[in-house]
Amino acid sequence: MAQDQKPEGERIAKLLARAGVASRREVERMIADGRVSLHGKVLETPATIIPTLRGVAVDGKPVGKADRTRLFAFHKPTGLITAEHDPRGRPTIYTALRNALPKDAGRVMPVGRLDLNTEGLLLLTNDGEFKRAMELPASGIPRTYRARTFGEVTQAQLESLIDGITIEGIRYGRIDANMERSTGRNQWIELTITEGKNREIRRVLEHLGLQVSRLIRTGYGPFAIGELARGQATEIPKQQVERFRSGLKRR
Incomplete structure (x- = not known):
């Protein structure tokens, strides 16, 4: 008797994280909250295996295919919150990033956080899985x-x-x-x-x-703020990102 074949593809939470929707952990929360659907049916588990993101929607909006992983270095000034929104109305990093990032950067997420009064290098990526790997203490970065x-x-x-x-x-x-x-x-x-x-x-x-x-x-990690001016951002070359990412996978 033939053995059951495993479904081809990857967990939906992993694919959505790679597509820059959110970190894998945040995607799992979104699924638990009923915000993710597949071909119109609300998903109940992040363990769902799919080959592509075709037919997947978040909050009713279709998700496009994952872009290549991109990483940006941002020189965060003091006085900015490392968050997308602040309930108290204080300016966030996204206020400055609107002008600092290239127009085709898409949605990016900060790797870790810097306090309101801490300045300097803040990395940003469009890949939630990559973000999570860089933040884990076990990675030892x-x-x-x-x-x-x-x-x-x-x-x-x-x-x-x-x-x-x-x-x-x-x-x-x-x-x-x-x-x-x-x-x-x-x-x-x-x-x-x-x-x-x-x-x-x-x-x-x-x-x-x-x-x-x-x-x-x-x-x-291997990325330094160098001469990057306060409030400015620059994209880290693809080759450097891939070299660093491959090193992370070996840890």
């Missing part, structure tokens, strides 16, 4: 920051962060921190982390007795 601080701290204290630190019951993993320059009680400190917990850099530095007056993300 280094994020590098420069912090301007006020107070007293020694290089030895900074080096002790290499073993991680627990603050108010929250464990922060390895932090590679070095004094960049110091003038009196003012310092510039460079820090590299791989977890990216909420407000991690600020909380760790404040725990050391420092006041953080400026925080800039300068790097995310």
Whole structure:
């Protein structure tokens, strides 16, 4: 007797994430909320296997085929929320991105977040699956920051962060921190982390007795902010994106 053949294709949540609708986790929530349909029938499970997105609609609107994965680097200024909408009416990154991104960029999603008062490199992609892979702590992607601080701290204290630190019951993993320059009680400190917990850099530095007056993300994995002007965006070349993505899959 012949064995049952597995249906050809991929999970619909994965395909919708790749098409830039949302991250896979967000797509699964959309399906649970009854917002996704296939040939007019509302889907009940994200485990549905399909070969293409033909016949798929979200909120009643047909979904087009997935574009190639694109990645943009944006120099986020302070004062912008890393979100599409803010209930309090504060300006978001999309306010600036309207003019910064090329007209054919389509819908893009931020990779991780930067706080309202944190500036610097923010990556954006049209591929929800790629976004999720870059955000996962298990991927171990280094994020590098420069912090301007006020107070007293020694290089030895900074080096002790290499073993991680627990603050108010929250464990922060390895932090590679070095004094960049110091003038009196003012310092510039460079820090590299791989977890990216909420407000991690600020909380760790404040725990050391420092006041953080400026925080800039300068790097995310192999991508650096370089000379990119504040408020501007640039597309990362396809070859660099594919090389980085293939490395992510091997982790």
